[in-house]
Amino acid sequence: MRSTALVTGASSGLGAEFAVRLAARGHDLVLVARSEDRLTALAERLAAKYGARAHVLPQDLAEPDAARRVADRLAARGLSVDLLVNNAGFGTCGRFEEIDADRDHDQLMVNVVALVGLTHALLPGMLERGTGAVVNVASTAAFQPAPYFAVYGAAKAFVLDFGLALRQEYRRRGIRVLTLCPGPVDTPFFDVIGTRDAAVNGSMTTPEPVVRAALRALDRDRGYVAPGLGNALSAHLLPRRPRTLVAALAERVTRKVLSPSATAARPKEYAA
Numbered sequence: 001m002r003s004t005a006l007v008t009g010a011s012s013g014l015g016a017e018f019a020v021r022l023a024a025r026g027h028d029l030v031l032v033a034r035s036e037d038r039l040t041a042l043a044e045r046l047a048a049k050y051g052a053r054a055h056v057l058p059q060d061l062a063e064p065d066a067a068r069r070v071a072d073r074l075a076a077r078g079l080s081v082d083l084l085v086n087n088a089g090f091g092t093c094g095r096f097e098e099i100d101a102d103r104d105h106d107q108l109m110v111n112v113v114a115l116v117g118l119t120h121a122l123l124p125g126m127l128e129r130g131t132g133a134v135v136n137v138a139s140t141a142a143f144q145p146a147p148y149f150a151v152y153g154a155a156k157a158f159v160l161d162f163g164l165a166l167r168q169e170y171r172r173r174g175i176r177v178l179t180l181c182p183g184p185v186d187t188p189f190f191d192v193i194g195t196r197d198a199a200v201n202g203s204m205t206t207p208e209p210v211v212r213a214a215l216r217a218l219d220r221d222r223g224y225v226a227p228g229l230g231n232a233l234s235a236h237l238l239p240r241r242p243r244t245l246v247a248a249l250a251e252r253v254t255r256k257v258l259s260p261s262a263t264a265a266r267p268k269e270y271a272a
């Protein structure tokens with residue numbers, strides 16, 4: 001029987017790449033995001049190219065009961081999920097007092113609350129079947145405080161610690177849990193956050209090598225992976241330094257997001 005992978009944020013960027021790579025590996029897919037048209041186009045492509053059954057589940061993950069709604073629709077279709085990829089997410093940047101509070105609230109709902117909720121909803125089924133896996137997408141922002149990305153960085157630190165903790169809880173019970181911590185990847189993420197100056201650390205890569213590295217790490221049951229040598233080095237070294245020093249050093253790098261050109265490039269609704 002083909003196993004089923006559910007990918008959130010499958011309508012673009014890393015999520016779409018996860019869906020393609022997983023279909024190529026023989027998984028059926030459940031595709032979750034708000035953009036139903038893009039999910040449907042992807043589902044048709046996965047069916048035509050890989051013979052994958054791809055179910056489209058449009059859902060705004062910022063809604064308070066988003067995880068339950070997804071779980072209810074999975075149950076109604078008789079679908080069980082063997083691999084959960086909690087990838088959906090977006091960021092905000094700039095001086096904290098200038099960032100729209102509702103936007104930060106939605107960010108936490110999508111990047112944290114929905115991720116935990118979907119894990120709660122789907123992990124018990126994996127335990128019952130004695131096998132399964134969860135991939136949570138964090139960021140290199142998870143490894144240090146991120147001034148001017150304070151909420152985004154803290155949310156991603158949550159995702160990393162949550163994933164590492166679950167991995168220890170479930171590693172002897174047949175469930176693998178991987179946390180993916182990418183550096184800058186060329187996706188619409190930067191259109192949504194409003195500036196390419198948000199790519200503060202490391203050089204930009206494409207989704208393909210990042211997702212390949214994630215699936216390789218999942219196969220090897222690694223706890224986390226930060227693809228790219230520079231990202232891997234900083235992931236290894238930064239948590240070992242005094243935290244206030246790391247925050248001060250990080251601020252020297254992230255302050256570039258405050259440049260006038262970055263502010264001008266920000267979409268109106270997110271601009272200060």
Ligand SMILES: NC(=O)c1ccc[n+]([C@@H]2O[C@H](COP(=O)([O-])OP(=O)(O)OC[C@H]3O[C@@H](n4cnc5c(N)ncnc54)[C@H](OP(=O)(O)O)[C@@H]3O)[C@@H](O)[C@H]2O)c1
Binds near residue numbers: 013110138
């Ligand atoms: N790109 C980078 O440099 C980078 C680096 C490190 C980590 N990451 C992380 O990688 C993940 C994927 O980002 P990406 O780079 O692939 O960006 P992206 O192309 O903008 O994709 C974000 C995905 O999340 C979905 N999403 C956003 N808000 C949503 C909501 N309210 N409800 C449901 N789905 C929602 C979007 O779908 P809809 O708009 O259709 O809803 C989209 O499919 C994110 O968690 C991001 O934080 C990205």
